[in-house]
Amino acid sequence: MLSKADQKRIKALQERKARAAEGCFVAEGLKLTEELLGHFACELLVLPEHRYPELELLLKGLPQGTAPQRLELVPDSFDWTRISGLKQPQPQLAVLRLPQPNAPEEPDGLCLFLDRVQDPGNLGTILRTADWFGIEHIYLAAGTADPFAPKVVQATMGALARVRIHKVEDSVSFVRDFSGRRLGTYLDGTNLYTAPLPSPAEPALLIMGNEGQGIHPDLAPYIDLRLTIPPYPAASTHTESLNVAIATALLLGKLRHP
DSSP states (O other): OOOHHHHHHHHHTTSHHHHHHHTEEEEESHHHHHHHBTTBOEEEEEEEGGGHHHHHHHHHTSOTTOSOSOEEEEOTTOOGGGTOOSSSOOSOEEEEEOOOOOOOOOOSSEEEEESSOOOHHHHHHHHHHHHHTTOOEEEEETTSOOTTSHHHHHHHTTGGGTOEEEEESOHHHHHHHOOSEEEEEEEEEEETTTSOOOOTTSOEEEEEOBTTTBSOGGGGGGOSEEEEOOOSSTTSOOOSOOOHHHHHHHHHHHHHOO
């Protein structure tokens, strides 16, 4: 049975400070936890008793050494609000190890740089969208939301198992030294649908800025192509800007199919 100390620890992992201290994060729900198992070391898996026969088959298929270190079965009547961070808790939860920090690497092809995207929902949606469009490497500037916060993890819908996240401390140096084309989003940029875009295989860095402030001015001198998503019709009154997650989806879709 899950002890009170276990429950308190799991609840604490809703906070960034506890995640950093423990080196762990939480994933909730049947589909999400099972997608992440095998990709992150699992310290604890909590599930209702009736799920165990199904889970046995899943565990047998995991890569060697990635099975949960500890498995806790709880009664089907268990009150999941005791450990869940969701408004509508789901009956399966995993405590997973955070990946080890790695130095930013410069891959081939298209990759994504997020400059202080602060809303967890936006970040999670962007990671899910990047996974859909086959973006393997995603770089996060200092000031970007924690990619392992519960709201972000839930919004990714398992994309964390496939994308590689790199945290960048010096954004200016990273963008300046990137050897491929650097694309940025601006209201006064070139029309996305008529601009000379890089081919899908060409090294390129798509930079998406903060929800309210856009791309940091210090990065502007190093951007090779400024892009904008034109409204329709252009002459009519419309909202001031697009949500950053929606804009990212439109840009990635066009860059993947120029």
